[in-house]
Amino acid sequence: MKAFRIHGYGADPVIDTVDVPRPGAGDVLVRVAAASLNPLDVKLQRGYMQAFFPLTFPYMLGSDLSGTIEAVGDDVSGWRAGDRVVARTAPTSGGALAEFAVVPADQLVRLPDTISFERAAGIPTAAGTAWQALFEVAGLGAGQTVLIHAGAGGVGSFAIQFARQVGARVAATASGDGIAIAERLGADLVIDYRNQDFTKRVSDVDVVLDTIGGDTQARSYEVLRAGGFLASIAAPPDEAFAKAHGVEAAFVFHRSDAVRLATVVDKVAAGVEVLIDRTVPSRDAVAAFHHQASGRARGKILLTNAW
Ligand SMILES: NC(=O)c1ccc[n+]([C@@H]2O[C@H](COP(=O)([O-])OP(=O)(O)OC[C@H]3O[C@@H](n4cnc5c(N)ncnc54)[C@H](OP(=O)(O)O)[C@@H]3O)[C@@H](O)[C@H]2O)c1
Structure with missing residues (x-):
């Protein structure tokens, strides 16, 4: 699969071809439909967050994603292949900017049919x-x-x-x-x-x-x-x-919390707008990353799963 990665602090992000990850116990494998960038991704790449989120390289960027469950690991209940989900991965894990992502099942939130995958990916962080x-x-x-x-x-x-x-x-x-x-x-x-x-x-x-x-x-x-x-x-x-x-x-140090994420997803379902700066195919992730780094975005930069 394709994945957007960095090979060290300060290194330019690149699109690599890697193996599809396997979900461990308690995890699910999500076929990513859309992901969003955050200033955090830029700070991680620059090495500013090393004290809080030390990275292991190569590091797969991105923590906000939406998609459908592809496979379920051991000890996971309540989720099955095909479920529409939105999630935030831990910053040290990253992995949202890829064709597939492993997500702990306790970080998943069900995505209502009324919210598109693109808008959903702009919600978590x-x-x-x-x-x-x-x-x-x-x-x-x-x-x-x-x-x-x-x-x-x-x-x-x-x-x-x-x-x-x-x-x-x-x-x-x-x-x-x-x-x-x-x-x-x-x-x-x-x-x-x-x-x-x-x-x-x-x-x-x-x-x-x-x-x-x-x-x-x-x-x-x-x-x-x-x-x-x-x-x-x-x-x-x-x-x-x-x-x-x-x-x-x-x-305020944002911590992923599926209960809070479910609350804000409900708000979007009820009409809160996801302000979208742009939606681009993932193959354009490098340009999108630089736009995020500019600090001038008008809302969320979304990447659809088109590598
Ligand atoms: N602590 C945490 O857990 C946590 C969580 C999320 C985000 N953050 C941090 O919070 C910051 C904001 O995140 P974000 O996702 O909202 O960023 P963002 O979407 O990149 O913010 C971009 C916006 O900031 C505006 N802006 C830049 N300088 C400004 C200024 N001096 N006064 C008013 N507006 C200004 C820009 O408007 P103009 O182009 O008009 O200047 C632009 O629309 C980032 O530093 C991010 O890393 C921290």
Whole structure:
């Protein structure tokens, strides 16, 4: 089968021909219909995540996938060949950008017929992270205000919609055509971050979802109300800095969780949009990877199983 791999940190990804993997006990083999890229794939390739996710080479890229079950390993119940599924593999395992992927059965979520394989592949990491950060970590609720940075990005596009659904007021940052996208997804206020200082446009915010880090994170403390919450998925917040501003701050480390994934899949089935930057055949994975690395994507970059 074909697989999109790297042979070392910093090495350009290439399409290799490899054996179809065999599912071990507790695993299933999925015939991948679609996969999506994430900034994580780029950070893994660059070696930035070695301390958290040490890789073994050659490493098969990709953790978000959808498809049908091809074969079931020993000790797996409740799943059978032909089932439509969506899943997130562990980053150290990767393997989504291939014709077949081995997935632990406890990470599988059933995919309703109403969601295409392409849209499904865009859900796991981005939607799961948005959900974990907003609700499980920051405790966002009805009537609160949230500032979401990078509202036209993979995580931000889901975060805007989830936050609106629980009855929060949503401000988001974006630029260029991302502004109209963030508005369409439901943001009450979109701040053109390249031309406007977001700290002058919002104040007394209950929650900030920081997807950027650095100076954006540092300035975000100014817009929080006393006792507000900064949840960063980009860089660990400085606790002393947070304390000095009278707010709480936490780094959110997205962990795969099939229950959470099932929840966000249900949201998509009920109408939440998977913002798609582009859908390309897997044979164009190298170009797609470079586009992901640009940091300019408008939502998810999807790869269909066409090698
Ligand atoms: N901690 C975790 O577990 C976890 C999980 C998921 C993601 N992440 C991280 O979270 C970050 C966001 O992920 P993602 O999937 O949403 O990325 P993404 O889809 O690549 O985000 C791209 C978007 O970011 C926008 N952007 C770039 N700089 C910006 C700025 N200064 N202010 C506002 N918007 C800006 C871009 O808009 P413009 O082109 O208009 O600038 C673009 O639309 C990444 O660093 C990713 O690695 C962490």
